Amino acid sequence: MNIKNSILVRVRIAFLMVFLFSLAVVGKIFHLQLVQGDKWRHMAQEKTINFQKVKATRGNIISDNGNLLATSLPFYRLALDPSVADNKLYKQGLDSLAYLLSVHFKDRSPEEYKRRINNARQEKRKYLMLNSRMINYQTKKQMETWPILRAGRYKGGVIFERTDRRFNPFAALGTRTIGYVNQQSKGVVGLEASFNKQLAGKDGQALFQRMAGGGWKPLNDGSEVPPEQGWDIQTTIDINLQDVAQDALYRAVTDHQANYGCVVVMEVATGEIKAMANLGKLKNGGYAETYNFVVGQQGRTDPGSTFKLPSMIALLEETQIEPTDSIDTGNGTFRYNGAVMNDSKPGGYGKITVQQAFEHSSNVAFVMMMRDHFRGKAQRYIEYLDAFGLTRPLGFQMLGEAVPYIKRPEDKTWSGITLPWMAVGYESKMSPLHILAFYNAIANNGKMIQPIIVKEARITDNAEEQYQARVINEKVCSDRTLRIVRKMLEGVVERGTAKSIRNNDYKIAGKTGTSQKLKDGRYTREYYTSFAGYFPADKPKYSCIVVIDGPQGYRQYGAEVAAPVFKEIADKVYARDLEMHKLLTAETAPESTAFPLVKAGHFEDLRYLCNQMGISNHGRELEEWVVANVSDNSISWKNKLARKDEVPDVTGMTLKDALYILENQGLKVNYRGRGRVVSQSQQAGTHILPGSSIEVVLN
Template sequence: MSKQGSVKKSIVTRVRLAFLGVLLFSCAVVWKIQRIQYQEGERWRALEQERRIVYQPVFATRGNIFSDNESIMATSLPFYRVAWDPSVVSDELFNRKADSLALLLSRFFGDRSKDEYLRKLKNAHNPKARVRYVRLNSRQINFQEKKLLATWPIFRAGKNRGGVIFEKVDKRFRPFGGLAQRTIGFINEEKHGAGLEYTFNKQLAGKDGEALFERLPGGLKPVYDAAEVKPLDGYDIKTTIDINLQDVAENALLRSLMDNNAQYGTVILMEVKTGEIKAVANLGKVADGVYREDYNYAIADQGRTEPGSTFKLASMMALFEDNPELDLNDSVNTGRTGSMKIAGAVKTDSHPYGKISVQQVFEKSSNIGVAKLVNDHFSPEPNKYTDYLKKFGLHQPLGFQMSGEARPYIKDPKDRSWSRTSLSTMSIGYELKLAPLQTLAFYNAVANNGVKVQPIIVREIKQADQVLERFETKVLNPKICSESTLAKVKAMMEGVVENGTARGIRTLDYKIAGKTGTAWKFKNGRYTKTYSTSFCGYFPADKPKYSCIVVVDSPKNGRIYGADVAAPVFREVADKAMARDQASQRPLLARAPLRKAMVPAAHAGMQEDLQLVCSRLGVSNHAEGSSADEWVRADTQQGIKALQWQPMPVRRGRVPNVAGLTRRDALFMLENRGLRVRTVGTGRVTRQSLPAGAPAQRGATIILELKDPTLVAKAALPVLPYAPPRPTVAPEPTVIPEPVSASGQPIARPEGQGTLYPGLKPARSR
């Protein structure tokens, strides 16, 4: 055979082998397809179904945060994303109404033209596309807008025939804007946060439910199934914060910070007997002339500083406890130059005072006088001095309800950093650190006749009107010092305002007791000429009701002393608190008793509608284990301040109980069951001709008797003698202020809203 023939035969053999391989591979593919299709088909279809249908959490509605008078400080409002299931919409309905729906979507959202929306609707409704879920727009709409969209063409047919899906998203809303923003706090998706929202997250969050969702291109579509586990709403927490005093404290602090171009400041106002915090303001500079609640300086680490002269109260108390013979009239020689070397360190006063009394040492805030007294008495045994500080509880945290409390630092003679100068330096408020709340708790103990109580900011945890947990006042130390020592330190603190460094805030209306503080700031290993100013005290001094601390850090406009920067803020807060208390105690003459409804006249209806109204009016309301789309009835008792929603059982094919419903809701419920409805009167349904639970025969007529509760009440009043009518002025409509989100952005609402929900409290203006 020739060489050329051999090559040709080799090529033909290879082609045949390749063809045979392709044929065998094709046969294997066909065999595998047949096996998967017919033998393993059920298993793979079940696996696909299992992976396509998944359980996802249904988040519970977060609980409310209330002030001491049950004004809502934080609540959750419902918002929605609009999605669509085109597979349930008939071709006839779609062809008639798609053009109108596209036009309305374009006008409402404004991000696309009508043609673009129409193209999107047609592409989704195409049978070949087999689309079962499409999100029409990512913008979140509010409840009023949701009700508007539900009336649009195609959508009005409901989720089963119109395919509309409203995905609920709860958003946190603060009716008072930025008031007490850092105290209310926040919590993010990673469960990190601050303030009450973070500390009490377990109680506020509630218990999430579970529901089936179908994985589809574009997102997860809910599958309404009986296996759904409904969420349990979170509990409410009632704080001790007084909204009016909080507003006073924030405004007074803000003015001082701006006037002095300071870095940050804090104000804490507390009730002496109970330890309840009535106001806590924290403002920090975020830009030139702009201050926000950016950090909790009242309790956290950044607010923990060397207190300076406000700590002299603890030093003098230790002196009086260890040396009862020391009298306020005893003299102390502070020198003629205003400077003196004590235990190896030079101590200075703002003015040379010479020989002055112990009372004047405190009134004038003499560093030399306090350091000399403490060093002369305790230098042989400095641990006795620190033991007294520990007895006062200054070395331990208060165990405050909010997380993030700073740990105080009190130097001990056993520490390696202790030196010969430490005793005299600590006596005037250096080489130690306290948070403002810890200093205030100590001063509050003096005002409370030596009883040191734990500050509290949350009074109750509630579900509707039921109190689940109540936090009582806790005593940390029943007696921090003797009665004789208390009498001396009280006299000294009153003298500071009457004759000493804080005489600028003296008032003839009531007495103030307290102590100014001015401390150098320690930076980069040395003390600098920047200051932390403070004033801590209580009022009225003869019968203390409130204690208060004010801290203003790093003032820059020439005023550097606590008496000039912090004390005026204290005085303004004290004036407003005293004026309000006196006004509330003043007898009210010639005032007829008023009958004030504790809750709105909400009887029955859709839960979502009723919850929105109650949230806007500041009324606590709860529903245990019921969906927002269910019909509910109010379960309330006379005199309580909350509503509990109870589900209204609605059986298919049976006449529902529509007592208490409005005419519109009753018509909706009855006509959907094929009944013809006739109504008599106005108001809410009080009687129905067909009993609840009877078979609902399509086409049957039911007569509803309606009455207005207010007219019934008026009819029951006694008949009075006739008097000529006097001209009256029509009342102004109640206008709802524009709601704002947590970030301060306005929340959109539908055109025309503005006179709904009379009685809504207006947002606070700054």
Template sequence: MSSAKQGIALRVRVAFMAVCVVVLAIFLRLINIQWIDGNRWGNLAEQNGFQYRDVKPMRGSIYAENDVLLATSVPLYRLSVDPFIIEEAIFKKDIDSLSVLLALHFQDKSAEEYKKKIVDARTAKKRYITLSPKYVTYQIRKEMMKWPIFREGQRKGGVLFERVNDRSYPFDVLGARTVGYVNDRDEGVVGLEYSFNQDLAGKMGRSLYQRISGGEWKPVNDGTQIKPVDGFDIYTTLDMNIQEIATTHLREALVEYEANFGCVIVMEVETGYIKALVNLGREEDGEYVEKYNYAIGDQGSTDPGSTFKLASMAAVLEDNKLLDLNDTLNIGNGTYNYYGRVMRDAGGTSGNISLLQAFQYSSSVGVSKLVMKQFGNRPQAYINYLYKFGLATPLNFQLAGEARPYIKNPLDPTWSAVTLPWMSVGYELKIAPIHTLTFFNAIANKGKLMQPILVKELKKANTVIKSFSPVIMNEKICSDTTLTKLYQMMEGVVQQGTARAIRDNKYRIAGKTGTSQKVKDGKYVKQYYTSFAGFFPAEAPKYSCIVVIDSPQGVKLSGGDVSAPVFKKIADMLYIRDLEMQKSILNLPDKSPFQVNIPEKNVVYAKDVEAVSKALSIPAFIQANAEWVFPVTKRYAIEWQEKNMLQNAVPSVIGMTLRDALFLLENKGFKVFFDGKGKVKSQSLMPGDKLPQEMKITLYLE
């Protein structure tokens, strides 16, 4: 019994070893076929007429707001047939009817020609022929499946519909450079199609094909197919109504001025969402088409001109908070010589002007003198403000091709003695319109710097794959005090400055004109880059916008004459169609009597306020330990906040009565001269400056 068991165990071991050897041999053979002789067998399979080929997925669609379709891949079908597989009885019975239907639908051959093509292929035992180069839609495919012969299906009727994807753009040229397009390989070339190509494209599938007579390939349904994975859909922030409005008015201006190119960006203030992005360039035939993204790309990145003065004024006011917009400076005859290079004003201003007037009338001499006075000995401090304002670094915009800002610093080999004054008025630097607008938008957004957003979501059907929420790049680019002054300056440009032609009584616009003279071969030429950037309604900003028109032709070629009217037309259309925007203005609280009767410019002696308030039994909210105060109006009360008077600097007495101004200045040792009556409107010495050797100052009263 024991020997029998041993015999059985031996046979089991032998059988097991034999199975292992067979399995190992099969495994080694598979490795040999797959890896060592794989290419040889693959080539042999191809020679024998079989090949695995890629199957394209359906490319994702691109949408604007409210699910408006901007780009989509329409599934079309190539109609082919295997004439040899059709049963004889069916073929003879229905070939004539089928040929007539093919001729009626495609209208490229007669019924007799279609019949001959199919009969000849059947006689030659061809297993695959394309009936027409024209594609058919899914709905037509469904109808064709009811036709004679085809209704028998692929196995008996030989019909084969091969899917091909055709990229369609419902809005055609509207926003074409932003949406982009694909090449013949279904790859994105520019715009969103390129920037989000990986998300839109999906993943390739694989399917077995058989080569048949004529060198054509026929798909074989052998169950080994790997289905393609369709791409994600993109949902953008674009509003096609705003896009159309901006395109229409920009095109009209470009045609009128025979300009080289132009662009418009409309941004939602609170979120940074791009609502319109228009780029139009002139073709040789005079037509304007979307051929380059001037709003963000290198070709649109240039000296911005006077719109950059807003950044310079923001830096000056933030660095010296004692400055008042009524403070004066002398610009002489509107020219100034900086180390042998003369700067000239184009606006005709001269003499003593206020800081507000320097900005309103775009005085390059005035702004550059302010910057040189504040930062001449420390230019890097000025550059640091530009970084803080978001003007010197990339925005990481979602479209590829964003131009990198070119902002020099004192260590740059091209920095010279005249760099700072010329940079302060928008020269010797390069930024794209998208960067300018992002900064202006931050002013409108109470100092909050938002990253521009063009794409909100990636979706698969109704499932959100990825979302792009508003991004705060800097919570506060400057103080509220500076923001208030910037607001006043920008509104002043439209109310009585270089853009007064677009002033409106229904709502207010705040902005800045820009006119940059172009340089060719190292010399200034009579060609200009004109722009207007701003936001509206200024009372409760909802949209910011920039309009750029390059190289306009004609007589009046300033930003106020060329670009600002386009801005106004766009703003008017958006205001008319937006009831919520209108309500936001109508619902603003009226100013209280306190705000009307006590201007916030007034600076008074704190003890006087306390005495008057006590005598009239009026509560006085005075900041503790303050000597000089100014009123800040609240909705139901007035707070008196401290006015900082630097001990070793020229104080600001703007808004004071002559008595208070004399008291303050004479206690500091000044000999005071004055002209006029009333309160101090301006003073001859700049507030915040070091005390002069000759302690003399002149006050101008009104």
């Protein structure tokens, strides 16, 4: 065979192989289309169409009077099915739509938007993400009026893909208490986590189709299962008290450059928490709500002298000691089982009564009393703490509650000094909330109740779950003991370590606490300061605890650091609660019946009247509102108003003038009687709480 024939054979064989391969391809196509077509179509559909979750809208967290503390706001992404609109609608609206998209999003020119939409329509694509940027509900409503989009989903092809975002209307106020959610809309900490089951609702599902570009388009074929919205939870938080507490705490921790601080304000009779603030120090030196020290493990520590209250109650219940009994504390230093206990006062208190020992927080006196009455009976003392409800968790509604640690005689670390040291607040671990619950029991006639922060969970106006404070102990002590310790707590403020916060308008009862911090097994010169108590002492309505950890500077004791914060909060609560306090009576100077009644008012008006009546009057550098000082048939004018952020003194004014001044300061005015103002419920010169009420009495 010559070379030419050989090449021809090879070519024919190659053509034959190509022909056979082509037949095989055609055969395979035929087999796939006709024999296996249904199988592959089904598999393709499974890849592009499936059921997906439709997230439920998370419930709201609201305050005691209905203010939103946390809510879910809807946001949307704008997409389009360009194949839906008919030719007339599409041609008329495309240019305007492209222009509006460009102006709003500012990421593409109108020509680029127009080209993208045109290309998608020519390719018969069913889904085009116009812009992935989120828009809010108001913007969505605006876009629904734009060309093509205004025709709606079924005629214009517009698709608004909704997603919810969590929003706290009061920003940083109580953020750690309220908590936050993760990207899966699940609560992580705080109330968001503790009540996640109620808030989360139940997810639905719907059929979605995967479109070119990776997006998913809902098919709305009638098979969707709608989601069930989460329940709202109503808290006990009073947003005004929360603001007051957090503001006072912030000033204190920044002033003292403390490690952290926390405050809880609770209603005595109900156990409802009205304010809970936590501020921890950040690396940059600022403060924020990073951890719940009120409830959690990091806030559990030696309580210090606030623990002398349960110790005193155990002593009174176990023995026949009286507040008037004497104790010789000597020079304020006492050696016991090889350890030394000191009083804070240099040189000691000498011979004092039991009442004074509590008021001045004498460590030496308490160690001596525990030695005399509980030596050899340590278990008996622990049994009292058990009975009081101090050794078990409160069962608080929020996750992460710290378990109290009370050392027992069988513990390996129990020593010969453990019992007396426990009595003054060492070698135990308690959370601030647990200490407050016990102090609240004393204010509540001995009944210890579980603090609560959520009253109910509801959907719209229907309550699904309601919560009340559980009674932990019907009576923590006898009536005799209760009377004694209440007087002791009042004495702490009247004459003792907290006398700096005493005031004449209402009584405070409470106890200061200062404990050295334990580091590496040794007590250091760093302190944990606190003040726990209630007010008004004669008819308690609120209890409160303030903790400032690790204050810097020369003021490092509870009386100097924590107690002033308590008083600031109590003052503002007292000022805004008209039912809690008596009206302050203004001092009035005696007047001669022969001289016209002139007290206070608008300067120009009063001066005009006096000049018309021939009454001598004078004054320098006067403001718009003045008070009259009558002397020898002559009037000297003095300026009346306080600073802008202080409560004005309107005593002596007519109702018209008083209303004008008070309402311009942002106060809500209630009044009774006729004539001139003789008393006002908020003391002049105190800081104004915006939106608070003031009552004036006229006579």
